[in-house]
Amino acid sequence: MILLLTGTPGTGKTTISRLLSDKLNARLVAVNQLVDQKHLYTGLDPDKHYKIVDIQALIQEMDEAAQNYRDSEDWLILEGHLSHYYQPADLVVVLRASPPILEERLKNRKWKPEKVKENLEAEALDICAWEAGDIHGALAQEVDTTHKMPQDVVKTIIEIIRGERTSPLGGVNFLDQMDL
Ligand code: ADP
Ligand code: MN
Numbered sequence: 800m801i802l803l804l805t806g807t808p809g810t811g812k813t814t815i816s817r818l819l820s821d822k823l824n825a826r827l828v829a830v831n832q833l834v835d836q837k838h839l840y841t842g843l844d845p846d847k848h849y850k851i852v853d854i855q856a857l858i859q860e861m862d863e864a865a866q867n868y869r870d871s872e873d874w875l876i877l878e879g880h881l882s883h884y885y886q887p888a889d890l891v892v893v894l895r896a897s898p899p900i901l902e903e904r905l906k907n908r909k910w911k912p913e914k915v916k917e918n919l920e921a922e923a924l925d926i927c928a929w930e931a932g933d934i935h936g937a938l939a940q941e942v943d944t945t946h947k948m949p950q951d952v953v954k955t956i957i958e959i960i961r962g963e964r965t966s967p968l969g970g971v972n973f974l975d976q977m978d979l
Contacts, residue, residue, distance in 0.1 A: 800874045801865050802960075805883040805931055806894035807922040809904040811944050811952065815894060816878035818953045823874045823960075828864050830879025833857070849914075854884055861885040883931040883939070891939040892956055893928045895971045900945060923977035925968075932968045940966045 802825070804816050813829065820827035834840060839857045840850035861877055865885070868875035883891055896904075898919045905915045921927065931939035940959055944952050958964040 800872065800890075801868050801885075801888045802874060802876045803882040803885060803888045803891040803931075803935075804876055804878045804894065805880055805891065805927055807896070807901065807918055807927055808880055809901045809908075809918065810894035810896045810922070811949065812878050812880070812894055814949050815944075815952050815956070816876050818949055819956055820874075820876050822953060822957060823876070825874035825876045826868070827876045827878060828861075830857070830861070830877055830882050833860050833864070833879075834881075846911075846913075852881060854881070857881060858885055880927065883927070883934060886934060888935060888938060890960060891931050891935045892959070893931050893939060893941040893968070894952070895928070895941050895943045895945070895973070896922070897945045897973055898923050898976045919977060923973045925971070925973075928968050928971070937967070939968055941968050941971055942966055943971050 804812050806812050816827055819825065834850065834852055834857060837860055839853050839860060841853050842851050844851055864877065865875055877885060901922055902915060902919055905918055928941050942952055942955050955964065955966065959966060
């Protein structure tokens with residue numbers, strides 16, 4: 800079984816994936832680490848704010864990691880804001896967090912103001928959720944973490960896995976919290 804955990808930077812993917820992998824006894828692959836370890840980038844963007852990831856090479860590496868999990872009851876979690884580019888998956892969870900909360904978290908990373916703003920806008924415009932839905936259809940669901948403790952987010956995802964709850968895309972609207 801393959802779970803893709805995606806979302807705008809700062810929405811809690813790394814935090815949640817660690818807790819969730821414990822609960823599910825899952826193998827956890829952090830996609831950012833994969834990119835670094837296997838040098839899956841073609842260079843730096845002109846402002847040197849981030850690496851330009853070689854998406855095709857990344858998909859190939861994710862596919863390799865997924866080999867033993869596609870027809871297995873064991874879970875693999877691919878965690879990262881590019882993980883939703885991989886398919887096939889059994890479930891795609893897009894983590895969401897309101898722009899003011901994201902802003903606080905991303906400022907803590909000492910990111911440049913433009914980079915923070917870019918990501919807040921991406922969250923307000925549902926970019927990640929939209930892409931995940933475009934690629935995975937109804938397999939993609941979203942969980943608003945805004946007023947949830949990490950343990951509660953994990954609980955929600957486990958309920959989705961068990962089919963006890965659905966949380967379809969489109970239920971989150973952060974547009975009114977942004978001056979675009
Ligand atoms: P991502 O991997 O998506 O960039 P992180 O897991 O690194 O996000 O989380 C970013 C920051 O937000 C961390 O400091 C983390 O402790 C905090 N955080 C994540 N999820 C929650 C949550 N549900 N409630 C409160 N803080 C959280
Ligand atoms: Mn992370």
